[in-house]
Amino acid sequence: MNKTATVKPSPSPLSRLWHKWRFHINVLLVLIPLGFMPKYFADAALFRGDMGLGQREIGEVPVGPWRITLAEQRNEAPMPNGNLGYTKNFNAALCTACKDQVKATYLRIGKPRSLRTAGVIFFGSGYRMGAQMIIPADTDPKADLWITMEGWDGSVHQASIPLEQASPLTVAWLNKQGVKP
Template identity: 70%
Template sequence: MSKSVTAQPASALGRFWHKWRFHLNILLLLVPLGFMPKYFADASLFRGDSGLGEREIGTVQVGPWSLQLAEMRNEAPRPDGPAGFMKSFNAALCDTCIDQVKAGYLRIGKPRSLRAAGVIFFGTPYRMGATLPIPQKTKADAELWITLEGWDGSMHQASIPLSQASPATIAWLAQRGAKP
């Protein structure tokens, strides 16, 4: 008659793993589920299902054209390595001006010329995005300038106060010691 002997791991760690491996594997499945709501919220935001961004700024009239403007995230500017601090904005052109607008630009402070118009909006006219650098010396009463260039060569500009466009950026500037 033969005896059956179950081999037990020799080390304490081996015994722990042998006893708890099932429970640890269940944890490996359950922990990512805790991050799923944020993942789905971000996916909805990037797809455009939840609007242009976390904070809608509203309609901005730029000459004969208009666009919807929104902050991508309702938070302070994020550091981006040597580029400094960056803030993302999204925009959507009005239905009647989609065929007339060639390019859109965004900048803090009034542009001196079209060559210094700021960062260009990228993407489709229905959902354009721009990542704007926030200069170190930005004042709390600064303005966000929007420049639209038409296919006919015309250029129109409009500005909105930065406090209206991004209150989180104004709070961040105040924390860093910006003066009005």
């Protein structure tokens, strides 16, 4: 039998570096995500409702015989949302007396011509509803935010608040955009 001695090649510099520092790199892979945990928990509390309806509460708005409490989900300018353009999220809660009377609640910039053009519909329970509204860049900063509520009895009631009161950062963003022809 022929016996040959096998010679092990010397490890490359990259291999030596990896074996020397792999523990420290793995520790970093655990610690880096921990730095993002406070923002994660703040966002989770916001979406659960532990921090109220949103980051900026607009207040209670009377709409016919009912009342609705509005809030901006985030106190920031409209965010780009792909092909939709710029969007803004609003949250709302119905008054305890009118939760069973209201069938649908809508939100729109500018007065709706009919119930078919009432705007985006709020989704969720009456305790916490949400709506994502498209904000065109050519919107007049002096426009009003219209709330349309439809009752189970067929009645429709509307109310408006100035966009400046509803979302000052959106108005500042619109002023920066400028009105396009």
